[in-house]
Amino acid sequence: MPIMIRVENLVKTYGKTVACNRLNCRFEGQKVTVILGGSGSGKTTLLRQLTGLERPDSGSVFFDGLDLTRASRKMLFEKRKKMGMLFQGSALFNDLNVFENIAFPLREHTKIADSVIKNIVTMKLEMVGLRGTEHLMPSQLSGGMMKRVGLARAIVMDPKVIFYDEPTSGLDPISTGVIGKLIRDLNTKLDITSVVVSHDIAASFRIADKIIILFYGEIIAQGSVDEIENSTDERVRQFVTGSPEGPIPFARTDTSYLDALLDGPDDKKGDHL
Amino acid sequence: MTLDVAAAVGRVTLTWVQMLGRSGVFLCLAVFQAFVPPLRTSRLIRELEIIGSNSFLIVLVTALFTGMVLALQGYYTLTQFGAEALLGSAVALSIIRELGPVLCALMVTGRAGSAMAAQIGIMKITDQFPALEMMAIDPVKYVISPKIIAGIISLPLLTAFFDVVGIMGGYLVGVQLLGVNQGAYFGKMIASVTFADIYGGVIKSLSFGLLITWISCFMGFMARPTTEGVSQATTRAVVVTSVSILVVDYILTSLLL
Numbered sequence: 001m002p003i004m005i006r007v008e009n010l011v012k013t014y015g016k017t018v019a020c021n022r023l024n025c026r027f028e029g030q031k032v033t034v035i036l037g038g039s040g041s042g043k044t045t046l047l048r049q050l051t052g053l054e055r056p057d058s059g060s061v062f063f064d065g066l067d068l069t070r071a072s073r074k075m076l077f078e079k080r081k082k083m084g085m086l087f088q089g090s091a092l093f094n095d096l097n098v099f100e101n102i103a104f105p106l107r108e109h110t111k112i113a114d115s116v117i118k119n120i121v122t123m124k125l126e127m128v129g130l131r132g133t134e135h136l137m138p139s140q141l142s143g144g145m146m147k148r149v150g151l152a153r154a155i156v157m158d159p160k161v162i163f164y165d166e167p168t169s170g171l172d173p174i175s176t177g178v179i180g181k182l183i184r185d186l187n188t189k190l191d192i193t194s195v196v197v198s199h200d201i202a203a204s205f206r207i208a209d210k211i212i213i214l215f216y217g218e219i220i221a222q223g224s225v226d227e228i229e230n231s232t233d234e235r236v237r238q239f240v241t242g243s244p245e246g247p248i249p250f251a252r253t254d255t256s257y258l259d260a261l262l263d264g265p266d267d268k269k270g271d272h273l
Numbered sequence: 274m275t276l277d278v279a280a281a282v283g284r285v286t287l288t289w290v291q292m293l294g295r296s297g298v299f300l301c302l303a304v305f306q307a308f309v310p311p312l313r314t315s316r317l318i319r320e321l322e323i324i325g326s327n328s329f330l331i332v333l334v335t336a337l338f339t340g341m342v343l344a345l346q347g348y349y350t351l352t353q354f355g356a357e358a359l360l361g362s363a364v365a366l367s368i369i370r371e372l373g374p375v376l377c378a379l380m381v382t383g384r385a386g387s388a389m390a391a392q393i394g395i396m397k398i399t400d401q402f403p404a405l406e407m408m409a410i411d412p413v414k415y416v417i418s419p420k421i422i423a424g425i426i427s428l429p430l431l432t433a434f435f436d437v438v439g440i441m442g443g444y445l446v447g448v449q450l451l452g453v454n455q456g457a458y459f460g461k462m463i464a465s466v467t468f469a470d471i472y473g474g475v476i477k478s479l480s481f482g483l484l485i486t487w488i489s490c491f492m493g494f495m496a497r498p499t500t501e502g503v504s505q506a507t508t509r510a511v512v513v514t515s516v517s518i519l520v521v522d523y524i525l526t527s528l529l530l
Binding site: 051053077078080081083084085087088089091093094104105108109157163 | 395399400401403404406407408409410411
């Protein structure tokens with residue numbers, strides 16, 4: 001399989017926080033790759049670098065042969081036409097109805113006749129199982145439906161790669177199952193490469209061809225579902241089983257608890273936000 | 274202690290200079306993008322509707338009562354000198370030169386400026402800007418530029434409307450209610466209002482149109498991505514815009530006189 005996205009020595013810091021620490025990974029074409037990690041592990045940051053929404057401090061992201069980190073805005077926009085993205089909150093335009101939301105990229109980038117646009121939108125809505133909701137406004141949709149409309153919009157330009165930011169967070173188990181099945185279906189039916197950022201272990205294991213586990217900005221494991229499940233790394237084991245006990249600490253401070261209690265109130269020490 | 278004060282002053286100044294620089298870059302980008310094809314006429318027309326035509330009613334009411342109260346106050350003052358015949362020119366000059374552009378701009382700030390800041394802030398919270406980016410559409414070009422152009426087009430038109438309605442309001446109270454001679458009201462008005470007065474009003478309203486959309490959009494754009502951030506941005510948009518209108522009004526008046 002050809003490599004669709006290649007990440008080399010990617011570094012991104014926010015102040016003192018290192019969100020991505022020398023990441024190296026590859027995303028194969030026509031496969032579903034899931035980036036797993038806890039909150040603050042840098043997985044959303046990585047996703048933003050992969051799509052060129054943010055530029056890293058150093059390192060490269062090659063998308064379809066182009067280094068996004070050094071590309072001009074025009075070249076980046078050209079590549080973006082081959083990308084689709086499902087945002088965590090769906091990011092639907094709230095002043096447009098479902099039909100116009102999905103038709104939006106077509107109207108912006110193509111000169112396709114209205115009758116054809118209607119057919120394309122109907123087909124995409126059928127794919128996500130929401131045909132008949134064209135006239136509804138985003139505010140009238142449930143969370144799960146919004147994600148599916150967002151997905152229909154993401155695939156309307158027939159992209160090569162779709163990025164999913166936490167596609168199942170905040171959804172009920174059935175909606176989670178539906179979204180998971182859709183990701184898998186799109187991948188097999190349309191040969192789309194999928195990059196999924198998630199912390200949902202069960203849902204991820206069902207859909208992934210490859211899993212990358214991030215821990216405080218570093219990749220601690222990558223491989224097939226089997227390889228991850230049978231990993232002997234304690235951090236991976238703890239993350240997969242969701243255990244509160246293990247090498248991944250629950251508390252995030254690096255100062256001693258006793259010192260903090262004995263020091264008494266001190267405004268300047270609370271400056272770590 | 275003194276060092277602390279100096280540091281605080283420095284910090285505040287730096288923040289402001291930074292904001293000013295950012296807003297300048299923001300404006301340049303938005304204006305530049307407005308003229309890069311493809312031109313977004315449909316977006317512009319939509320914004321003209323929101324900023325311009327939807328503000329008609331509030332401008333009408335404000336103008337009517339401003340003209341009416343001006344006539345009332347003017348009549349009271351002018352009769353003391355036996356100069357009530359000058360009422361027409363007093364009303365027209367104060368409205369065309371000053372009150373028309375300023376009050377109209379303040380009304381549009383309250384109505385459209387706040388809505389603009391809130392809309393942009395909410396788009397930011399709900400990831401609609403990165404969504405546009407991901408669809409290979411420049412958010413500044415798509416969202417901000419049409420608003421700024423619409424502001425520059427709408428304000429002079431609304432101000433002209435304000436001027437006419439205001440003068441008619443003055444006519445209603447001055448001529449119909451208080452019995453000033455109709456010929457004197459309009460005759461003195463035509464004699465005293467020069468082209469420079471109207472020109473000055475247009476310059477002001479153009480500047481305010483830019484100012485309102487620029488500051489409101491910028492405040493929305495800079496909003497922290499929280500509910501509190503959006504509400505603060507909305508408030509800040511109205512306050513900063515209103516104060517700027519009054520300051521810029523003074524500067525423009527002194528330059529135009």
